[in-house]
Amino acid sequence: MEMDNNEWVRPQIVDAGSKTFHWLCSVFLLLIVPSLSTSLAFAGRLYSSLILQFIALGYAAVEALILRFPDGNGIENRTSRGTAWFLVLLLGITVFFGSVASGSGVLIERKRLESFVTKAGDGRLKFFHRGLSFAVVLTGWVRVCLAPAALFGFCREKHTGQCIAHGIMGSSFVLYGFVYSLVLVIPWIRNSKRAYSQDQIDSWVMCIWGIVNTFTEHRWGKEGWSHGDYQHTAMGILWWAGGLLGIFLTRGGKRSFVPSLLIVFTGWAMSEHSQHLVISTKVHALFGLVLMSGGALRIIEISFILKDRRTDTEIRSFQYLAPFCLVCAGILFMSANEEQLELVLRLGADHSAYILVVISAAFVTYLWMLLSLEFYLKLTGLSHEHQSMNLNRLSTQGGITDFELEDLEAEH
16 A cells, blocks of 8 residues: 555645535535425425426526536536536426326416326326426436545546546445335335345345446456455456345345345455555445444344334334445445545545545435435324324224224325
8 A cells, every 4th residue: 555645745626615605505406406306296285396396497597508617628617517418408307207197277278288197197107297397306416426526626638537537436335325215214125025035136236237347347258357346356256146145035015134144254355455555455444344334233133123124113223324335335435436535535634534524524414315315204194203293092902903003005
């Protein structure tokens, strides 16, 4: 490993104040507002959802048409405007489907649209609108994460590929943590009696991803093997091999430790990757440790807290820890590319201060997820307080075992 005590030149950032304000506006109007509109859309509050999406669409249009950045090579300007134009298009399509699904008079009066609505059906249109609303949130996440890279001037030229890889894989862990939170918090998902468990879905996803990774990270028979090829291909083999075992063990809707164990091994492998810089090695080590902790906590939850059951009558505070570890690991990995860590050294900071800031971002991200889910629960009358009242009422009547998906859907 190279030593990190070299003389690093501090970066020259042009108009940092105005760009930071612009980024904060983007966080609120292109990520937070779409998150609220998505919760409203899934809760059936279509008109309220459309109002917020119109606001986000207006801001995206202002970004694309008016806002400029006075950077020398124009990369910041192109990054901001390019993602803004994409969001204008995506939000425009989302608003269109939402307006048609809501039966807006100006649109429905047109005969072609009226025929389209009749053929598609109200349910499908609302389904498309909800899916597009969630896609807007994902795009807003990418937009918010790209802004600092453009602002500080890294992830360019030969470093772009590494930054993209860190961003995609890190965001995947963040999304995985959101899925775990979704299954934990939303009652009609948590109490589902379907034939397959969450562990079976995880096993299928890991198996498929492992097969793809095995045959795409190295061009078999066409090039020599490098150190990175061995690492990534071996991880792909691990995931499809473990995924197959997980699929077998979860048949009949059973729980399994396998997906969580794969996360543990993945975290260990990541923590063992030697890096060129000491700070990079330390950040990767903590990333691997947090990821291993998430997998281990998930195994404890399945085997000892729930005792192989799908769910319990209440959510324990311990159960929020595993999803947070996945979110935290994802944010750490997104922040562990070489140029970004070189920037930390150029600013005169060390790994401990940087890691604390990154973990703070993970706390805020996890809070944003839980608030979005809690907002949906409030809108649908399925908040924790409402659930507790129902559970107490059912337990006193001796009907706790009948509190299933049908009851929740009836209340909704």
